[in-house]
Amino acid sequence: MAMLELRNVHAHYGKIHALKDISITVNKGEIVTLIGGNGAGKSTTLKTISGTLRPSEGKIFLNGEDLGKYPAHEIVTKGIVQVPEGRRVFGQLTVMENLDLGAFTSKDKKRDANNIEKIFQMFPRLAERSKQLAGTLSGGEQQMLAMGRALMADPKILLLDEPSMGLAPVLVDSVFDTIKTLHAQGVTILLVEQNARMALKTASRGYVIQTGKVILEDDAKKLLENEMVKKAYMGD
Amino acid sequence: MFQKWKDRVTVTDIVMWMIGGTLLLMCLWGSVSTIRAGLYTKSHWIDFVIFGLAQGSIYSLIATGYTMVYGVLKMINFAHGEVFMSGPFTGYFVATAMWRSDFLDNHPIIAIIAIFAVAMLISTMIAYLVEKIAYRPLRGAPRLIPLITAIGASFFLQYLFRGLYGSGINAYPDVKVLEGFWMILGIRVLKIQAIVIVAAILMMIVLYGFIMSTKVGKAIRAVSEDKEAAALMGIDVDAMISTTFVIGGMAAGAAGVLYALMYKQVHFFMGFIPGLKAFTAAVLGGIGNIPGAMLGGVFLGLIESVAPALFLDGLGIIAPYQLKDAIAFTMLVMILIFRPTGILGERLATKKA
Ligand SMILES: Nc1ncnc2c1ncn2[C@@H]1O[C@H](COP(=O)(O)OP(=O)(O)OP(=O)(O)O)[C@@H](O)[C@H]1O
Ligand SMILES: [Mg+2]
Numbered sequence: 001m002a003m004l005e006l007r008n009v010h011a012h013y014g015k016i017h018a019l020k021d022i023s024i025t026v027n028k029g030e031i032v033t034l035i036g037g038n039g040a041g042k043s044t045t046l047k048t049i050s051g052t053l054r055p056s057e058g059k060i061f062l063n064g065e066d067l068g069k070y071p072a073h074e075i076v077t078k079g080i081v082q083v084p085e086g087r088r089v090f091g092q093l094t095v096m097e098n099l100d101l102g103a104f105t106s107k108d109k110k111r112d113a114n115n116i117e118k119i120f121q122m123f124p125r126l127a128e129r130s131k132q133l134a135g136t137l138s139g140g141e142q143q144m145l146a147m148g149r150a151l152m153a154d155p156k157i158l159l160l161d162e163p164s165m166g167l168a169p170v171l172v173d174s175v176f177d178t179i180k181t182l183h184a185q186g187v188t189i190l191l192v193e194q195n196a197r198m199a200l201k202t203a204s205r206g207y208v209i210q211t212g213k214v215i216l217e218d219d220a221k222k223l224l225e226n227e228m229v230k231k232a233y234m235g236d
Numbered sequence: 237m238f239q240k241w242k243d244r245v246t247v248t249d250i251v252m253w254m255i256g257g258t259l260l261l262m263c264l265w266g267s268v269s270t271i272r273a274g275l276y277t278k279s280h281w282i283d284f285v286i287f288g289l290a291q292g293s294i295y296s297l298i299a300t301g302y303t304m305v306y307g308v309l310k311m312i313n314f315a316h317g318e319v320f321m322s323g324p325f326t327g328y329f330v331a332t333a334m335w336r337s338d339f340l341d342n343h344p345i346i347a348i349i350a351i352f353a354v355a356m357l358i359s360t361m362i363a364y365l366v367e368k369i370a371y372r373p374l375r376g377a378p379r380l381i382p383l384i385t386a387i388g389a390s391f392f393l394q395y396l397f398r399g400l401y402g403s404g405i406n407a408y409p410d411v412k413v414l415e416g417f418w419m420i421l422g423i424r425v426l427k428i429q430a431i432v433i434v435a436a437i438l439m440m441i442v443l444y445g446f447i448m449s450t451k452v453g454k455a456i457r458a459v460s461e462d463k464e465a466a467a468l469m470g471i472d473v474d475a476m477i478s479t480t481f482v483i484g485g486m487a488a489g490a491a492g493v494l495y496a497l498m499y500k501q502v503h504f505f506m507g508f509i510p511g512l513k514a515f516t517a518a519v520l521g522g523i524g525n526i527p528g529a530m531l532g533g534v535f536l537g538l539i540e541s542v543a544p545a546l547f548l549d550g551l552g553i554i555a556p557y558q559l560k561d562a563i564a565f566t567m568l569v570m571i572l573i574f575r576p577t578g579i580l581g582e583r584l585a586t587k588k589a
Pocket of ligand 1: 013018039040041043044085194
């Protein structure tokens with residue numbers, strides 16, 4: 001059974017039909033990527049998984065359980081954690097407070113302290129700036145914070161929405177390295193990217209979304225070779 | 237150079253600066269002539285300042301409610317003045333009952349605690365219900381809609397309490413232990429004013445500590461910044477909004493009892509002017525900013541108490557104290573014109589950038 005399954009999901013913003021019959025599966029231990037152009041519906045897909053937007057039709061399952069009855073804040077406790085597009089750190093809160101909020105649903109102080117230590121090891125920059133307001137961090141540091149904050153919740157499956165957006169090439173590499181590290185630690189990952197080449201090199205499977213529909217799904221390697229994908233998303 | 241300058245300054249700006257300048261000059265002129273005339277002694281000024289601090293700390297407590305609700309919902313809860321009224325008005329019945337049975341005089345401390353408990357409970361309940369019934373169903377509606385609902389809720393509550401408790405002005409019973417004065421550092425301070433100041437400061441420290449250092453406090457600040465991101469952290473956004481109203485309601489209820497003990501009267505309309513003043517204080521401090529609201533309240537209280545005598549007496553105005561409300565609202569208009577972000581508003585301005 002798939003860990004996460006979207007079954008014929010439709011979503012609307014008012015009259016805008018943003019997702020049209022999306023079906024996606026993510027198996028335990030996989031990195032799956034969702035690629036597509038601007039406005040294709042990638043972020044909307046992640047919103048329906050996290051519960052901040054309700055599907056107008058269709059269902060979403062985690063390990064076979066229908067998530068439809070849970071509000072967004074309870075879906076986090078199920079182990080689905082999202083790093084939203086544009087990082088969305090709390091700029092008026094310190095780095096440490098942001099990390100604390102990542103563990104909002106946790107009741108295990110010891111585990112939280114362990115996690116903070118792990119995150120500071122992974123991103124030493126954050127340790128140096130732990131008392132600084134998150135709004136004063138650079139874009140790259142904010143991305144680290146957004147990832148670290150999500151890791152505080154001990155995700156079983158991590159949803160990443162364009163983590164490499166707006167970063168210099170060196171930082172893009174380090175973001176993808178982080179993703180691989182997390183994957184090696186056993187975190188299942190659903191990765192949304194516009195940087196299709198990097199995403200497909202990292203992932204095992206991929207879906208291509210266009211105007212709210214899945215138009216292609218295949219092994220990442222095969223998508224890398226696909227002429228249409230090359231032309232439309234990798235600028236070849 | 238001149239061209240650039242001319243582009244930036246409009247005729248309206250010049251007129252506004254002239255009005256502002258004139259007001260400032262009048263204040264200066266008034267102050268100088270008041271002091272020259274020697275109408276007031278040093279002890280008068282000290283009295284004005286202490287009264288201003290007492291009045292101001294009550295405004296501060298109410299203002300925190302406006303500013304916190306603005307933080308999470310980006311709306312002005314115009315029913316907050318009625319939240320402030322509902323507590324002490326209900327507390328009045330508890331107070332008179334205890335006064336009749338002599339309990340108030342025999343066990344004043346317990347009695348006062350009981351009045352606070354009842355008032356804070358009622359104010360908290362009203363604040364919670366207003367959010368739940370009047371604002372929550374409109375979440376996501378255009379911003380003007382909940383504003384109109386807020387005004388409706390305000391009127392509804394005024395006339396609800398008028399219907400329940402009557403339209404008269406009710407005298408709060410005298411509490412003997414709160415009468416008289418203390419000598420503090422050689423200054424004569426009315427007991428009630430000292431208690432109001434100290435109690436309000438203590439409550440504000442607790443409130444600020446709660447917001448800054450508890451998990452729920454952090455979550456409320458996160459919700460103020462970004463509701464969707466907060467939900468993605470597993471924060472129950474609606475619960476945090478409710479909590480914000482509860483905290484604001486508790487502060488307003490406590491402020492209401494302090495107000496009732498100081499002015500010794502309650503009525504269904506008592507929340508209107510203090511509510512507007514506290515709103516002014518919140519804007520003065522920079523709406524959305526909690527220390528700003530506290531500072532704005534004290535500042536407004538001081539200005540109201542000192543300014544009529546200082547600025548206006550020297551100008552030959554007959555009854556300057558009658559103009560204290562005019563001064564407060566002139567300040568509101570001036571702040572909105574010259575510094576719309578308020579005293580501590582800089583951080584707020586950078587927040588959305
Ligand atoms: N809050 C919203 N209200 C109305 N329409 C929206 C909203 N958010 C997204 N949309 C619309 O839904 C469609 C899908 O948007 P979505 O954000 O999912 O795209 P995306 O694939 O994430 O694009 P990008 O790569 O630019 O982030 C777009 O047409 C967009 O205009
Ligand atoms: Mg997107």
